[in-house]
Amino acid sequence: MDETYDVIVMGTGLKECILSGMLSVSGKKVLHVDRNPYYGGESASLTPIDQVFEHFKKSVPENKYGRGREWNVDLIPKFLMANGQLVKLLIHTGVTRYLEFKSVDGSYVYKGGKIYKVPADEKEALATSLMGLFEKRRFKNFLQHVQDYNVDDPKTYKGVEPNMVAKQVYEKYSLDANTQDFTGHALALFRNDEYMAKPCVDLIKRCRLYSDSLARYGKSPYLYPLYGLGELPQGFARLSAIYGGTYMLDKPVDEIVMEDGHVVGVKSQGETAKCGIVVCDPTYAPDRCKKVGQVVRAICILNHPIPNTKDGQSVQIIIPQNQVSRKDDIYVCMVSAAHNVCAKGYYLAIVATTVETSDPEAELQPGLELLGAIEEKFVSVVDLLEPIDDGTENKIFISMSYDATTHFETTCDDVLSLFKRITGEDFDFSKVQHTDTETVE
């Protein structure tokens, strides 16, 4: 440990592992430590199932859930957008070769107490009872415009200037409140309605991401890795190691050592490793973070698929805030043995939302009600932390907590912003070179 590094990364959550990989690839000498004896921090998938019970301080039931090692339970539920930033990062860094994914079966949206499949193709769109016939036609025109829209080409604007607010665009296409809900929350994946008063480019970009993702592998725009999300940080950790990064797990961190207002090293078990830069998650520097909100999540074990999803083996359900008189959406993510995260015959559903009241668990009720009978439920309320400064002065770069969104777009925004703050430049993907040679005998 008594060595000098360019960067010490603390915590092996997904963000830290992506950064560690990118920094190693960029030629930095990286030491990556974690206080836990496993990779992933909060973005680990817990295995075997006993660990889940222990994590939530519940007694472990005997012989109930099949073979314990077949379980890989995420603490933070998310899916990858097939055309999103994380998939781009996976491809450009080559980390995709370490992992295997499957499409998520279906995406659903909640309307008036029932759930409806978000149409995945023209046939489903024609058949859906989500909206009436005339509304379908108006919606089709809207989508067509979104598809053709190009911010750099005013000819494609057709009366929709990029700074026109989203609400006005809906009005231009005469979309009713339900369709607005559906578009903003199930397609554009906004968490609340604040976007309505903001320039419409963001709405258009997000709708495009959804449709481009949907077009890639079919069924739904989402991908999910076999064996759980915990595979992702490990993939990027491997990238970092291959480019020379040093890993130390089970390593408690005592102190971030400062001198003249900036970081000079990290102290652990009596030894100090010197460095000019520290990257970490909020739990390694709690006094340099502020609380910006809370997320409540309920991990539920079911012994049946979610009702009314055609027995989908992996689904997402979005409950737009308007439908249940809230400010923030409620999300349901369900995965199963099809993605190697639990024993056959079981299903793992996570219901999550941003906390708005003093009774967070009750806020999940509309989501929990959709699940049918629940075998086991683990509820947690976690603080969302953000660094109090951008790290450029003291050279301590802290990631933000994982928010309630069901995909990795905000995760990647944070990672790319951190990388730029750390190095002063954007990541150069051309620096990634693989030894993945193919030789024919």
Next chain:
Amino acid sequence: MATGVPSYKVILHGEYGVGKSSIFRRFMNNTFTTATGKKSTIGLDQSTRTYTIDSQDVKLTLWDTGGMERMSFIGSSYYRGAHAALLCYSVNNRDSFTILSQYILDIVMNAEGAKIFLCGNMSDQVDSMSENDLRNAVTDSDLEQFTSQCEDVLSGVYRVSCKDGTGLQDMFEDMARFLHRNSMSKMTLRRDLVQPGSTPEREEANSEKRRCC
């Protein structure tokens, strides 16, 4: 996977310094370097070769550890989907041999059903060893005892020298043959996997219209 050619993942495993990366280099481009330590492992990732087994093309992909075992653990994801593990030790280092039962446990826990092959490296050094060195060497009776204890677990036992190249190419081909014949007798194919970047996208993917209502 996507090409239809049977493909087998083989992970290297064993103590730091027994020559896993040297075995990897012999597999990748049949080279050898005398460099040791962490630097000699940097950049090595995975490598694929095609063998012809029973007049069919078969791919073997070998994974190096990235040196993660030096100060830490190799994460569970390294083991995922592995068809085999090549368990390595150095014939002149007893410690690297006696610890193998622990590694076998790791493999059995993390890569269910993976075949385990045993590989003693640095066989060239046996003849030139001093008496002192010999005391630390792995003897034939050590090996015999171990292999008879683990008979059911081991699918092949090899002795190689990365320095002079002895035994390596035969070992790789033998593993390919074993794995392929073994899987032919079981036939397990998974068709619905998606690997972004290599899985072909749906045909409509790039056409502009994809859905309307």
